[in-house]
Amino acid sequence: MDTSFAPEDLAFRDEVRAFFAEAYDAELQGRLASKDPKVFKQAVIDWQKRLHEKGWVAPNWPVEYGGTGWDATKQFIFESERAAAGVRDVVPFGLKMVGPVIYHFGNQQQKERFLPAILASDEWWCQGYSEPGSGSDLASLKTKAVRDGDDYVVTGAKIWTTYAQHADWIFCLVRTSSEGKKQEGISFLLIDMKSPGIKVNPIVSIDNHHSLNEVEFNDVRVPVANLIGEQDKGWTYAKALLAHERTTIAGVADSKRHLAMIRDYAASEVNGGKALLADPLFQTRMSDIEIELMALEFTELRVLASVAVGGAPGAESSMLKIKGTEVQQALQALEMEVAAYFQGVLPNELTPEQLGHGFGSKARQSFMYGRAATIYGGSNEVQKNIIAKAVLGL
Amino acid sequence: MNFDFTEEQVMLRDSVARFVQDDYDFDTRRRIAGSDEAMSRDNWRIFAELGWLSIPFAEEHGGFGGNAVDTMVVMEQLGKGLVLEPYFATVVLFGGLLQRGGSAAQLEHYLPQIIGGECLGAFAYLERQSRYELADVKTTATRMDGGYRLDGEKVVVFNGASADQLIVSARTSGAQSDEGGISLFLVPADAPGVERLDYRLMDGQRVANIVFSGVELAADALVGELDKGYELMQALVLEANVALAAEAVGIMELLNAKTVEYTKTRKQFGVAIGSFQALQHRMVDTFMAYEQTKSLLYRAVCAMTDDNEDAVTAIHALKVMVDRAGKLVFGEAIQMHGGMGLTDELDIGHYAKRLMMINTTFGNGDYHQEKFNALRYQQ
Numbered sequence: 001m002d003t004s005f006a007p008e009d010l011a012f013r014d015e016v017r018a019f020f021a022e023a024y025d026a027e028l029q030g031r032l033a034s035k036d037p038k039v040f041k042q043a044v045i046d047w048q049k050r051l052h053e054k055g056w057v058a059p060n061w062p063v064e065y066g067g068t069g070w071d072a073t074k075q076f077i078f079e080s081e082r083a084a085a086g087v088r089d090v091v092p093f094g095l096k097m098v099g100p101v102i103y104h105f106g107n108q109q110q111k112e113r114f115l116p117a118i119l120a121s122d123e124w125w126c127q128g129y130s131e132p133g134s135g136s137d138l139a140s141l142k143t144k145a146v147r148d149g150d151d152y153v154v155t156g157a158k159i160w161t162t163y164a165q166h167a168d169w170i171f172c173l174v175r176t177s178s179e180g181k182k183q184e185g186i187s188f189l190l191i192d193m194k195s196p197g198i199k200v201n202p203i204v205s206i207d208n209h210h211s212l213n214e215v216e217f218n219d220v221r222v223p224v225a226n227l228i229g230e231q232d233k234g235w236t237y238a239k240a241l242l243a244h245e246r247t248t249i250a251g252v253a254d255s256k257r258h259l260a261m262i263r264d265y266a267a268s269e270v271n272g273g274k275a276l277l278a279d280p281l282f283q284t285r286m287s288d289i290e291i292e293l294m295a296l297e298f299t300e301l302r303v304l305a306s307v308a309v310g311g312a313p314g315a316e317s318s319m320l321k322i323k324g325t326e327v328q329q330a331l332q333a334l335e336m337e338v339a340a341y342f343q344g345v346l347p348n349e350l351t352p353e354q355l356g357h358g359f360g361s362k363a364r365q366s367f368m369y370g371r372a373a374t375i376y377g378g379s380n381e382v383q384k385n386i387i388a389k390a391v392l393g394l
Numbered sequence: 395m396n397f398d399f400t401e402e403q404v405m406l407r408d409s410v411a412r413f414v415q416d417d418y419d420f421d422t423r424r425r426i427a428g429s430d431e432a433m434s435r436d437n438w439r440i441f442a443e444l445g446w447l448s449i450p451f452a453e454e455h456g457g458f459g460g461n462a463v464d465t466m467v468v469m470e471q472l473g474k475g476l477v478l479e480p481y482f483a484t485v486v487l488f489g490g491l492l493q494r495g496g497s498a499a500q501l502e503h504y505l506p507q508i509i510g511g512e513c514l515g516a517f518a519y520l521e522r523q524s525r526y527e528l529a530d531v532k533t534t535a536t537r538m539d540g541g542y543r544l545d546g547e548k549v550v551v552f553n554g555a556s557a558d559q560l561i562v563s564a565r566t567s568g569a570q571s572d573e574g575g576i577s578l579f580l581v582p583a584d585a586p587g588v589e590r591l592d593y594r595l596m597d598g599q600r601v602a603n604i605v606f607s608g609v610e611l612a613a614d615a616l617v618g619e620l621d622k623g624y625e626l627m628q629a630l631v632l633e634a635n636v637a638l639a640a641e642a643v644g645i646m647e648l649l650n651a652k653t654v655e656y657t658k659t660r661k662q663f664g665v666a667i668g669s670f671q672a673l674q675h676r677m678v679d680t681f682m683a684y685e686q687t688k689s690l691l692y693r694a695v696c697a698m699t700d701d702n703e704d705a706v707t708a709i710h711a712l713k714v715m716v717d718r719a720g721k722l723v724f725g726e727a728i729q730m731h732g733g734m735g736l737t738d739e740l741d742i743g744h745y746a747k748r749l750m751m752i753n754t755t756f757g758n759g760d761y762h763q764e765k766f767n768a769l770r771y772q773q
């Protein structure tokens with residue numbers, strides 16, 4: 001039992017810290033905060049390119065595909081430093097989701113065609129799994145791909161597709177067979193968003209932002225060369241990816257930073273003549289969350305340690321997802337309480353000085369969008385079903 | 395023992411419910427929220443014609459002479475429609491303060507105008523630093539020849555952008571957080587030296603920060619007694635919290651009903667998601683949370699109408715429960731709607747946002763819990 005860092009890990013930490021301090025500069029941060037979607041998108045790409053130039057854009061990829069080859073400790077340090085510095089995470093769809101599927105299950109041609117552009121952020125990806133009728137019960141999906149010569153012809157609709165409006169490519173689960181178990185007739189297709197027959201309809205979410213979309217497919221022709229692995233085996237590939245998505249979803253490092261921020265806000269809010277942070281009831285609200293987070297940090301380390309020695313992230317990742325999102329939501333709710341009546345403020349033209357408050361609108365946005373964390377990536381109810389079955393044997 | 399409404403109260407409830415049902419569907423509400431004033435003056439005229447603007451006011455001024463039950467009945471139904479027109483700001487707050495503290499001349503002048511729908515009012519009491527402490531007042535009213543000079547700033551003033559008349563809390567003596575030394579003043583919103591910066595809140599309200607720079611007020615602008623404004627505010631806020639709780643109860647009832655309905659129709663894994671016990675038990679919890687909140691609401695209203703000394707404790711308890719139960723109800727409503735619950739298009743999120751703003755108005759749950767603790771357990 002030992003969680004202290006070796007000297008070379010400490011040196012690595014300093015290197016990472018110095019890099020973020022320099023590369024994630026104010027000019028970039030300004031563009032990332034832009035309300036103009038085009039400016040925002042370009043800023044994200046620019047940031048990911050900086051990471052790529054440094055060789056750090058894909059910490060979890062194998063070296064042969066352009067990853068870092070870091071061990072679990074280094075990955076942990078990198079992630080902690082990223083969050084502590086308030087640096088945004090990479091857009092997951094290419095780097096964390098479809099990339100690993102391609103290098104695990106794709107053919108040589110697909111690896112050469114797609115991986116370099118993912119690493120360089122030259123192509124933006126989105127995830128086309130959910131459908132209007134298929135959310136938690138993803139395997140019931142109906143979007144059809146019918147073989148026609150060297151193409152599949154795809155018809156149907158995907159929904160909740162994050163950043164489809166920015167995407168060059170979408171990776172989709174489609175139905176290629178309706179025989180046998182519903183999981184067995186699903187295939188994994190890579191589809192060019194510029195293909196004729198694709199229509200993207202925006203969905204505004206309760207944080208008053210547009211990141212979600214509905215994507216319609218009307219007789220979209222997709223080359224068979226864009227099929228990952230074997231036809232009708234897509235579910236297996238997707239499942240491998242889902243487990244992966246869930247280990248990163250705990251968001252411990254980001255929650256630690258959020259907690260520290262809220263503590264600062266609460267220290268400068270004055271409530272009945274004393275700092276809000278000095279209020280015993282507020283302290284209890286906050287420590288309830290911090291204690292969960294302290295435990296979760298070590299739960300995550302325990303899972304990472306077992307993965308490092310070859311254990312597959314299984315039902316444990318469901319626990320990380322549930323606890324991680326509960327902590328995130330509790331922090332978002334607490335920040336709203338600190339913001340008091342300024343929590344409702346929508347984006348406006350007033351300066352913080354005119355408004356009399358600095359973080360109300362940001363707290364609102366993160367609280368409202370944050371409701372999604374217990375719904376996406378497999379809802380928390382579905383995760384509990386998994387734990388009940390796989391861990392408790394119920 | 396009787397929890398029945400009078401015939402008049404039933405009529406009042408049905409009249410508001412019918413308006414919400416027939417003339418305030420969610421698309422209409424969305425259109426109004428997006429309009430310049432985030433409210434409809436046509437609707438306000440209708441409210442006046444239907445007599446709703448007269449509910450709490452004395453009959454001698456043309457009012458209906460209603461009590462806390464009548465206001466509760468109206469607010470509960472307005473909540474169900476997420477009605478944006480400034481009933482709370484104008485009738486409950488502005489009118490309520492005048493009714494409690496106004497001079498004969500003020501009552502005679504303003505109440506008929508409120509009742510007739512000709513005067514929109516606002517109560518400007520929050521300051522950027524005050525949080526939930528009503529007594530934390532930096533805005534000053536300085537004595538000068540024949541009146542006062544008002545300087546300072548109020549923030550997040552409900553209906554502040556559209557109001558014709560404001561009642562403003564200002565310090566006339568004492569230190570920043572003293573309960574004594576606060577006075578209330580009637581200020582025309584277009585008086586020289588009044589500057590309004592308006593913006594919108596997530597629940598669709600248009601509010602304003604209002605800066606007062608050397609605003610000159612006549613001596614008769616004072617509402618209630620000099621330096622005694624805190625008592626007046628405190629009494630009003632008790633009433634206002636009950637009105638808000640009634641609105642919240644209406645919203646909770648609706649959120650629960652919509653969620654139960656959705657889980658009966660939404661199918662996953664070949665069955666309605668409402669058939670999963672994991673969800674059923676939680677919907678039972680939200681149902682019970684609503685019923686308990688309604689019980690505390692009735693308890694508080696009964697204590698108020700009986701002028702019972704328990705009223706203050708009951709109102710603190712009520713606001714704590716509105717906070718806790720409200721969060722449970724809207725949280726579950728969003729969660730059980732899945733991705734749909736995250737959309738701006740669906741009404742669920744909008745009800746949630748109104749519940750959240752109710753919780754931040756006149757004290758959040760923790761604020762009232764501390765007040766409750768002080769009343770009940772302080773040695």
Ligand SMILES: Cc1cc2nc3c(=O)[nH]c(=O)nc-3n(C[C@H](O)[C@H](O)[C@H](O)COP(=O)(O)OP(=O)(O)OC[C@H]3O[C@@H](n4cnc5c(N)ncnc54)[C@H](O)[C@@H]3O)c2cc1C
Binds near residue numbers: 132135137376379380
């Ligand atoms: C902000 C956001 C971003 C998203 N981004 C993407 C994306 O980029 N790509 C993509 O493909 N999808 C995305 N999704 C979709 C997401 O994966 C689905 O919303 C999720 O799978 C839930 O499906 P649903 O919305 O249809 O809800 P439903 O499946 O209809 O669930 C409704 C409720 O029922 C509960 N429930 C369902 N089954 C059970 C059960 N067996 N036992 C107990 N409770 C149950 C759920 O937990 C939920 O509370 C996103 C969603 C959101 C909210």
